[in-house]
Amino acid sequence: MLTFLVVVLxxxxxxxxxxxLVARGxxxxxxxxxxxxxxxxxxxxxxxxxxxxCFDFVTQxxxxxxxxxxxxxxxxxxxxxxxxxxxxxxxxxxxxxVLVIRRSAALAGDLWSSAAACRRFPPFTxxxxxxxxxxPDAYALPGWRGGHIVVTSGMxxxxxxxxxxxxxxxxxxxxxxxxxxxxALATLAAAANPLCRAVPAVVxxxxxxxxxxxxxxxxxxxxxxxxxxxxxxxxxxKAKRAHRGTLALGMSDSQVAQRAKALMAPPAPTRxxxxxxxxxxxxxxxxxxxxxALTTEHRFERAHASYLQQ
Amino acid sequence: MSAGDRRERGALEAEVLACLAATDxxxxxxxxxxxxxxxLAYTTVMTTLGxxxxxxxxxxxxxxxxxxxRLTGDSLAIDAAVxxxxxxxxxxxxxxxxxxxxxxxxxxxxxxxxxxxELLRQLSDEPPPAGVS
Numbered sequence: 001m002l003t004f005l006v007v008v009l010x011x012x013x014x015x016x017x018x019x020x021l022v023a024r025g026x027x028x029x030x031x032x033x034x035x036x037x038x039x040x041x042x043x044x045x046x047x048x049x050x051x052x053x054c055f056d057f058v059t060q061x062x063x064x065x066x067x068x069x070x071x072x073x074x075x076x077x078x079x080x081x082x083x084x085x086x087x088x089x090x091x092x093x094x095x096x097x098v099l100v101i102r103r104s105a106a107l108a109g110d111l112w113s114s115a116a117a118c119r120r121f122p123p124f125t126x127x128x129x130x131x132x133x134x135x136p137d138a139y140a141l142p143g144w145r146g147g148h149i150v151v152t153s154g155m156x157x158x159x160x161x162x163x164x165x166x167x168x169x170x171x172x173x174x175x176x177x178x179x180x181x182x183x184a185l186a187t188l189a190a191a192a193n194p195l196c197r198a199v200p201a202v203v204x205x206x207x208x209x210x211x212x213x214x215x216x217x218x219x220x221x222x223x224x225x226x227x228x229x230x231x232x233x234x235x236x237x238k239a240k241r242a243h244r245g246t247l248a249l250g251m252s253d254s255q256v257a258q259r260a261k262a263l264m265a266p267p268a269p270t271r272x273x274x275x276x277x278x279x280x281x282x283x284x285x286x287x288x289x290x291x292x293a294l295t296t297e298h299r300f301e302r303a304h305a306s307y308l309q310q
Numbered sequence: 311m312s313a314g315d316r317r318e319r320g321a322l323e324a325e326v327l328a329c330l331a332a333t334d335x336x337x338x339x340x341x342x343x344x345x346x347x348x349x350l351a352y353t354t355v356m357t358t359l360g361x362x363x364x365x366x367x368x369x370x371x372x373x374x375x376x377x378x379x380r381l382t383g384d385s386l387a388i389d390a391a392v393x394x395x396x397x398x399x400x401x402x403x404x405x406x407x408x409x410x411x412x413x414x415x416x417x418x419x420x421x422x423x424x425x426x427x428e429l430l431r432q433l434s435d436e437p438p439p440a441g442v443s
Contacts, residue, residue, distance in 0.1 A: 104401055118429060121345060126323045126324060126327065126362075126365070126367065127320050127321075127323070127324050128323075128324035128327050128328060130327065130328070130331040130381075137413070137414075138413070139413045139414065149324065151328065151331075153331060153332070155414075156331050156332040157332060159332075161329060161332075161345050163348055164325070164328050164329070164332065167323075167414055168321065168324050168325060168328060170414060171414065172321060172324075178434060200396075223433055224431065225431075226433065227430060227433045229414075229415065230426040230429050230430050230433075231430060232414055232415045233415040233418055233422075233423075233426055234418070234423060234426050234430065237418040237423055255416050256415050256416060256418055256422060256426065257418070257419075257422035257425050257426055260425075260426060260429055261425075264429070285434075294395035294405050
């Protein structure tokens with residue numbers, strides 16, 4: 001049983017640790033979907049196997065075994081969960097449940113406040129909401145009915161008409177493909193498993209690249225898309241510096257420059273190796289979880305049979 | 311098909327609104343058409359402007375023989391603007407790490423800034439776009 005737990009946990013951790021590398025070999029849309037969903041599903045599988053181990057451990061206790069009409073002796077004769085191990089698993093499970101509940105509540109709060117903001121926009125505003133603010137900024141707010149694109153007048157002011165089109169296509173892509181859902185899945189995986197903590201940033205970056213590629217396709221001009229991303233990045237950095245006197249370091253990631261660079265090159269093809277690695281890890285996890293479920297079921301059948309013989 | 315049309319229409323309306331929001335004064339349909347470079351028929355722009363006017367997003371007046379359009383200023387749009395600004399403040403105050411938030415650009419390292427400035431300079435050497443700034 002513990003073997004299954006180790007197999008599932010290791011492949012779950014591998015997904016988390018290799019995600020930045022794997023993402024580099026995938027088209028942005030594939031990377032966002034595959035890594036977001038794979039991290040979530042493998043974390044779910046690890047949680048499932050952890051639950052089974054804890055259940056096995058608890059039912060080994062003679063008093064509880066008697067209530068369930070299982071033979072505790074039969075459990076102890078074949079592959080019992082060691083006491084220290086069982087206790088540790090129960091504690092970890094408890095911690096994971098608390099962390100996941102807390103993170104889910106935070107995620108639900110984020111999405112709810114975004115949807116609430118969308119509902120408050122009057123119906124005639126359409127998808128685009130322009131905020132009168134000199135600081136260049138733009139973002140997509142997901143909502144129940146497709147959500148809204150919020151752009152400041154400062155951002156519209158620094159971009160020419162072509163570049164504005166790139167910006168609108170980019171944000172519309174976020175909303176259309178529900179990028180926030182993949183980020184949410186990745187965030188939950190990271191909350192449950194610290195080894196997946198790199199995943200949300202990877203999924204976020206892939207989603208930005210996906211929206212960039214969509215915008216480049218919508219306008220039919222990669223260099224134009226690169227120009228829009230570069231100009232928006234530069235101008236908002238300039239405005240922030242004028243505003244605060246200095247650039248807050250530490251919060252920054254070199255995403256914008258990477259995105260502009262990627263748009264200057266032709267779209268990179270998906271490397272089969274990256275795809276194979278991700279698929280293999282998901283498969284191994286699933287087999288591990290299935291194996292754990294089968295073994296446990298078998299074990300309880302035997303324990304019940306030997307209880308009846310006693 | 312109809313869903314695709316609706317999406318197209320939404321995108322077009324957004325573009326027209328962005329164009330009007332980026333310009334200070336009111337614009338005629340002809341001016342909007344020249345400003346939004348996408349090779350659209352003049353009549354499409356006219357229809358879009360008409361639709362936005364019907365929805366109350368734009369006001370228009372007849373000057374000479376053509377209508378000029380501008381964004382509904384403080385009457386109806388104020389609600390949206392206030393909501394958006396409040397949201398904006400909340401988002402700025404909070405972290406960028408909200409799942410609900412997909413910002414167009416995040417902050418820059420100084421060396422990235424130099425790289426982007428150089429990139430823009432290169433790209434500006436190309437023939438300039440036919441739009442307005």
